[in-house]
Amino acid sequence: MTNFKELSGFELLERIELRGEGAHSWIAIVADPAPDAVDVFATELQSQSDEKTNVRIVPIEGLLPSDIRDKVQSPNNDAVILLGFEGRSKEFWAGLDINRSALERPGALFFWVSPTALSDLCLHAPNIKSYIGTTIFPFTGTKGALTAEARNERLKALAEKFKMTDAEIMKRAEEQKIEREPEFVEWLLLLGRADLV
């Protein structure tokens, strides 16, 4: 994993977009196989794609290479994320490798793989590996979480604006003596007091 440049989904998609239309992209995303992560990635991909491009998640657990071909080719112009490569046999990878041409399509093809599945791909499907080339990226999740410093700045700005301390806003909320303005909701949630909203 450390040999590859780590990119967030946002950065990764910006890079892919630089290649332009019809680039026939095959990309390996090295990530946790948890379904939440792929859903977020798919949403990010969809939200950054043009309106004509659809994003489709295709689970391939238990499918043969011919089944995968059918799913990938109908339709063939959307962006497809294949997942479920964990624990597949050497024969599966060899079969997929032989049938690689059947997977060629105008739309982008993402291989959502764990480090182990990536190793299997490289070992048993060298032609697919060559199609992917260097476009192997670890998916590091979604950047943008509020830092502790940024949280404190927001709390400070709210305290200055309303001339109250954190303790005072919580006390007033407990007594149901605050207005319902969205800033107070933000303030209480930043303090971890959703129960007072």
Add this chain to the structure above:
Amino acid sequence: VSTVSDARELARNLDTRLVTLAQVINSSGIAFFVKIRGYLLKQDRRIGTKHDLERVVRYDEGPDDTFQIFLGPPIDKEQGDSFFNFPSGARLSFSIALRKCIGGCEILSYRFHFRFPDKHSPEFIRIDLLAKPDSDPLAEPLAHIHPGMHSVRLPCPPLTPIEVLDRVFFVLDPNTR
């Protein structure tokens, strides 16, 4: 003769109807966050600005299944690079609060503050959704617009955040009109 009491009663009825229109978002908080950021990215490209959206759009996962999305500071006091800045000189900041529920997330509240360029009248438009109906819905409707005056709140439908952004980018932005 319509009295303030009558007007309050009508406003209360309106809030009661509108609260049923409040939308559930069919996704997780983080998925909604990337959708909002993707929307802003597309607008950034369309109008030719170049924001560092990974830096200026933030999220915060709280305890109790809450989730917040932020653009810009909580209070719009002065120009800065943490806003979405328009070529016209206008700027946008917002905060959106969500809570996980069955099937996705409910919108708890939001605040979208659009400040027009200097010397524009009104100075700003702010679109708010409250977490709950207020006890005086005439003065503070559930969903409302501040038409450049902090003390004036005109009722509006509880738009989804994307619907609000559509009004910002395709209605309010002076370059659009």
